[in-house]
Structures are given as C-alpha cells and as structure tokens.
Amino acid sequence: MERFKTVMLNLVLLLLLQPALAQVTLKTNAVSVVVAGTSTLHDWEMKATNGSIAANFELDAAGKPTDLLSLNFVVGPTALKSGKEAMDNNAYKAMDTKAYNVIKFAATSGTVTAQGNSYIVKCVGMLQIAGKAVNTEIVATCTVGADGSISFNGKKAIKMTTFGVKPPTFMMGSIKTGDDITISFSGVMRK
Numbered sequence: 214m215e216r217f218k219t220v221m222l223n224l225v226l227l228l229l230l231q232p233a234l235a236q237v238t239l240k241t242n243a244v245s246v247v248v249a250g251t252s253t254l255h256d257w258e259m260k261a262t263n264g265s266i267a268a269n270f271e272l273d274a275a276g277k278p279t280d281l282l283s284l285n286f287v288v289g290p291t292a293l294k295s296g297k298e299a300m301d302n303n304a305y306k307a308m309d310t311k312a313y314n315v316i317k318f319a320a321t322s323g324t325v326t327a328q329g330n331s332y333i334v335k336c337v338g339m340l341q342i343a344g345k346a347v348n349t350e351i352v353a354t355c356t357v358g359a360d361g362s363i364s365f366n367g368k369k370a371i372k373m374t375t376f377g378v379k380p381p382t383f384m385m386g387s388i389k390t391g392d393d394i395t396i397s398f399s400g401v402m403r404k
Contacts, residue, residue: 234274236282239363239402240267246288246398251391252383259295259304264288268363268402270325276361277332281323284336286398288316290343303381307373313344318351331356334365342376353398366399 244264250257265287271280290310295301320338332355339346353367372392373380380390 234279235272236269237272237361237404238267238269239404241265241400241402244286244288244398244400246293246396248293248394248396250394252388254383254388257295257300257390259293259301261288261292261294263292264398264400266400266402270363277327277357278325278334278355278363281320281325281334281336284318284320284323284338286318289314290316299383300381303383307378307381308343313342315341317341318349320351321348325355328354340369340371340376343378345377347375358401360403362401362403364399364401366397368395368397370395 242265243262244266246261246264248259266285268284269282270278271282273279290308291301291305291314293301293304295304318336318338318340320336322338323334323336326333326335334353334355336351336353337348338351340349340351341347349369349371351367351369353365355363355365357363371394373390373394374392380392382389
C-alpha cells in the first residue's frame with residue numbers, strides 16, 4: 214500500500230510539473246487579401262478587406278502557440294476590387310462568381326515553429342477557387358500581442374489554371390493577363 218501511495222504521489226507531481234496547455238479559438242472578419250498579377254499592358258492587383266478566418270491553437274502556459282489544431286479561411290471573390298470596374302468584371306467572369314461565390318481554405322494539418330519573437334505557421338489543406346479544390350501549403354509569420362491576439366501575414370504564389378481559371382483577356386484578346394498570381398494576406402485574430 215505504501216508503494217502505491219508513492220507511485221500516485223509521483224504521478225501527481227509529474228502532472229503538476231508538466232507545462233499547462235490550453236486550446237483557444239481566435240477569429241477575425243477583417244483579413245486583408247491582395248491578389249497581384251501581370252498582363253501584357255501592366256501589373257495589376259485586386260484587394261479585399263473582409264475575409265474571415267477562424268483558427269484553433271494550442272497554447273503553452275505563457276500563452277504562446279505550440280500547435281495549430283484547425284484553420285478555416287473564407288472570402289467572397291466579388292469582394293476583390295481593383296478600382297477598375299471592367300477589370301473586376303472580367304476577373305469575376307473568369308472565376309465564374311455567379312456559380313462559385315466563395316474562395317476558401319481549410320487546413321487538414323498544421324505546425325507552429327518558434328522563430329525568435331515570432332512564429333512560423335505552416336498549414337496543409339484544401340484551397341478552393343472557382344469551385345476547384347487543390348491540396349496546397351500555406352505559410353504565415355505570426356506574432357503574439359500582449360492581449361493574446363495573433364497578428365499574421367503571408368504570401369502564396371499560384372497559377373490560375375491550376376484552379377481551372379482561364380487568365381482573363383481584354384480588348385478582344387489584345388491584352389492578356391499572366392497565369393501566375395500572388396495572394397498576400399494579413400490580419401489580427403482575437404478571442
């Protein structure tokens with residue numbers, strides 16, 4: 214019986230000495246998204262500021278992220294604006310926004326790696342554009358604020374044709390957009 218008490222006491226002490234881990238869900242409805250590309254006339258970009266993200270992190274006792282448990286991102290493609298109505302309409306037509314009114318990413322796995330005062334978050338999951346979902350990796354740099362918020366930013370280079378989007382043309386095909394685009398994103402997630 215004495216040995217059982219000793220084993221139990223050691224187990225309790227071991228559990229108390231382990232770093233406390235907690236799960237927290239952070240969200241924002243103000244993700245800034247910039248899609249940038251090229252054309253035979255000039256470079257272009259479209260911007261949206263109303264993307265939404267929800268992420269579930271595991272935190273250590275100090276409130277720092279140690280693991281990414283889930284992440285979901287959504288933005289409406291018609292929220293992307295270039296400031297030029299004709300260009301916007303051609304982009305919406307190419308993405309068939311009447312049939313597919315959402316661009317989204319759902320992580321299937323993720324990692325968090327400390328790097329000085331910031332963290333590198335790598336997610337693998339399904340990125341869906343124009344109704345076609347493609348397995349891809351998204352990487353973001355994050356910092357933790359004193360209030361527990363997490364600021365993030367990152368970039369992802371993709372090809373439009375990977376998602377079945379034919380690069381738009383203008384002026385009866387005399388101006389053509391390039392297939393390669395870069396999606397940049399940033400925001401602050403809070404509880």
